[in-house]
Amino acid sequence: MVTNVIDKYLKMKIHILGICGTFMGGLAQILVEKGHIVSGSDKQFYPPMSEQLHSLGVEMIEGYKESDLPPADLYVIGNALSRGNPSVEYILNEKLEYTSGPKMLGEMIRDRTVIAVSGTHGKTSTSFLLCEIFQAQGVDVGFLVGGVSDAFKNSARLGTSEYFIIEADEYDSAFFDKRSKFIHYHPNTLIINNIEFDHADIFNDLSDILKQFHHAIRTVPANGHIVFHQDEKNILDLMELGFWSNLHKLGSEGTIQLSFDDGSINFENQKFSIDDLPMHGKHNLKNAVIAMHVAFLHGIHPEHSFAALTNSKGVKRRFETVFQRADKLVIDDFAHHPTAISQTVQAAINYFSSKRILGIIELASNTMSQGYHGQGLYESALNLDKVYWLNLSGKKNQEFEYDSIDLLLNDLQKKIDEFDVILIMSNKDSKKISEPVIDLIKSK
Known part of the structure; x- marks a missing residue:
């Protein structure tokens, strides 16, 4: 039991594999507060989690090479890692102490x-x-x-x-x-x-x-x-x-x-x-x-x-205004399901009732990009004045989906003047969409 291991040491050296995810990064915060020495590996490190980890003094190791895996009392393995990962295979071969993040948090x-x-x-x-x-x-x-x-x-x-x-x-x-x-x-x-x-x-x-x-x-x-x-x-x-x-x-x-x-x-x-x-x-x-x-x-x-x-600050990327000027507004929302899309669309229509709204929706989740929701996915945004669908998964479900951000932006450049509000929905890194869209607006 991990509980026994944690109780055995006043201060443990804990290494987290997949540390840049929001859950594992949050777990690192709690472990540091409890007095443990924490390090972590991930494929890449990016803000805001990389900044949070840096402020905690967490050593960050890019990649999962066996030679880069530091010694630790306990390894916490994220759910994005699977068999075949060099670090995972080493931990298993050497019979090192390991657990999952949810189990460890639950016990704490x-x-x-x-x-x-x-x-x-x-x-x-x-x-x-x-x-x-x-x-x-x-x-x-x-x-x-x-x-x-x-x-x-x-x-x-x-x-x-x-x-x-x-x-x-x-x-x-x-x-x-x-x-x-x-x-x-x-x-x-x-x-x-x-x-x-x-x-x-x-x-x-x-x-x-x-x-x-x-x-x-x-x-x-x-x-x-x-x-x-x-x-x-x-x-x-x-x-x-x-x-x-x-x-x-x-x-x-x-x-x-x-x-x-x-x-x-x-x-x-x-x-x-x-x-x-x-x-x-x-x-x-x-x-x-x-x-x-x-x-x-x-x-x-x-x-x-x-x-x-009444004083709520809300959550980043939940109907968040990321750019505003007199003639244009860019909204960023974390949407990952037809129901979430339709709810956000309706909220936008109600709030911006007199404005023309353009949607840019990325099919970012596995469920959306692979077409499991069928036609209902596209119908969820029918009430918008126009929608650009972005699918970077390599599997286009519809002819009107864009498989390249550059292609989408090229077409958007011809139409953007017709709209007052740009509503971006994605459950991945939306900045890759919002930043070039904002640059496009500024260049007009």
Whole structure:
């Protein structure tokens, strides 16, 4: 057990393979705070995680050559690595101590009150909203979130309070542990924002995903909480498989309710106007509501939560304005699924109702680029005035997809004057799109 190894040494030398990912980089932050000496390997290092690791004093090794692998008491192997990797093969051949990141984190936070935020969409946003609520109440909450927010210096911290908020991903833990990451976290409160088919590289169908979510439900104690929106059919189907904890169906009586009829969030006899919140779109408001209710379950009144959310800094790349001038606006959004695309599109149309909107959407996830969503993917953006689809995977699903950024930009140059808002959606490095688009606007 890794717990025994950690307890054995006051200070361990820990090497993380795949350290530049948001989860592993966050884990490095927590390990450093606990007094361990941390180093890490990755294929390449890039901001903002490389800057965060540098500030922590983490030695960064580029590549996975066996000769570059430093000696360590423990190796933490990321889920992007598999058999055949030289470092992995050396660790196995030499019978060195190793574990997965989710397992290690789960063991470190077993004595905390864990709030796990799961679901296909909204995990990062909801996690940071909760962090902002707790922080506004003076609670030094611990967290590990797979994103960046201007409200916090880093994407993770150990914290000194009893609470730990974790973005709970359904992706697998490691090549030697194909269970979803969230199985390791043993939450007191489990948020399930929504469930849809995704990650076609590891799941065959929705039932595979529901099975993993049900494993997570089995780990929530009887005095714990499971929180979700009552209009999510797939979650209701999941609950039919059985649950053993307190269930909170948001929108039902006794919970916090979101009402678009009068533009308010309602709790008991109180109303909070959604116009006072800095977020756009139904999906983001649902994230705010679920964060408020979970905070209430842990002693923070909705009035205080709402006040904190009115000052929310949000999450980088969630409907973020990255360029603005009188005649042009460039918005960057982290979209990885047809539902997320359609929600962002609708939010943009509502917010920029009198403007012409051009979408540039990268099919960056395995599920999107390989065509698993079919025609529904392209229909998710039909309401935009025009859409450019970018697919760099080498497998074009439609003739109108661009397999080169240069080709897309060449065509965009002829049309860009016709639009007021450029909405970029990608779940990879969007700067490779946004920066040349901004340069193109400036050159006009």
